[in-house]
Amino acid sequence: MTEQRRTALKELQKLDVSIEDARDKIRTFDPLFEEIEEPSLILEGELGTSRTRLKEMKLEARRLESSSDERRERIRKLEERLNSVRNLREESAVTTELEMVKRGLENDETEAMTLIDQVRKGEERVTELEAAFKEASDLVEPKKEALLADREQVRSELASLEKDRNGFTTAMDARELQIYQAIRGGGRRRAISELTEDGACGNCFGMVPLQHQNEVRHGDQLIRCEACGVILAAPEPVDEAALAEAAAAEAAEAEAAEAAVAEAAEAAAADSAGGDEEE
Ligand SMILES: [Zn+2]
Structure with missing residues (x-):
């Protein structure tokens, strides 16, 4: 069974949060x-x-x-x-x-x-x-x-x-939508949350029983947090390539900043040297 990432519900929640804002x-x-x-x-x-x-x-x-x-x-x-x-x-x-x-x-x-x-x-x-x-x-x-x-x-x-x-x-699954609406109908902002890395609910941070964690990750049942009631979703898989790309971009940016500082220092030195000559 595929991971229950419940992408549609999460997208819907994003839309709803934007609508509320x-x-x-x-x-x-x-x-x-x-x-x-x-x-x-x-x-x-x-x-x-x-x-x-x-x-x-x-x-x-x-x-x-x-x-x-x-x-x-x-x-x-x-x-x-x-x-x-x-x-x-x-x-x-x-x-x-x-x-x-x-x-x-x-x-x-x-x-x-x-x-x-x-x-x-x-x-x-x-x-x-x-x-x-x-x-x-x-x-x-x-x-x-x-x-x-x-x-x-x-x-x-x-x-x-x-x-x-x-x-x-x-285009959504009618039952999922119904449960989602019922949770949000109570005036709550979040109806769905990802599991944290160590298997807690991402909304209330209560630990989710292992069997439920497995069901969230590998089963096809819709599982809700027993403590706060949100629908639990498997975390998004970490995209190694994207992470590496982001890290590389950050490094390049730091390097560029460093170069700019060095250049500015050089220019300042040249300026003061020029000033000395004029005196
Ligand atoms: Zn919870």
Whole structure:
């Protein structure tokens, strides 16, 4: 029996991990959007509050105005009546009322003056906030567009990974796939793991009984780790040729680096020698 390397399951797991990473990455965009929009949102809120307050002050100014008009009319009538009073008692009563209405008018006028000043300041504040809000919004747009483009890129990567996965799973052994899905369905990232060299589970590092190890390496049963439940796979055979190639490449790289250092030292020596001659 061939070694149970379960290549298809491992490939599927790689795809699934990439899919999860892409989904996680997409989620990280939400706080970024909030962050860039925050300054303009705050200004928008302040602008709303200032506009409401201004509107209220203007309404109050109008109310004062009509109250003053009424009082002026009342004063005019009382003054008229003062001309036709029949006795002192009546005169005194009209005068008292006249004084009272005049005091009311004075109060209205003082209040109106203060209010006019406040309305002017409120209008200035609204104009300032409108400009600041526009400036902040103009800054947000390009940042937002860049973020949207970045997110779109990750989304399309995700879509292509999901498409790959669909194509891949249709060609897979249905039972293996079902077990794999069930393990990952519990929210686990790893559903399959290779045996380590000394026969432990590569996920939880619990020792796997020898009989199970043999089954993983040589049998055709699907064996799961008794401790953590992952599907166990035989390790990939060590590719001696590839290892030798990698080692050779590393050695060549080290040699090249060494040569570069030597060359630089030589150049420095030549430089300082040249400098000596010039002096
Ligand atoms: Zn395990």
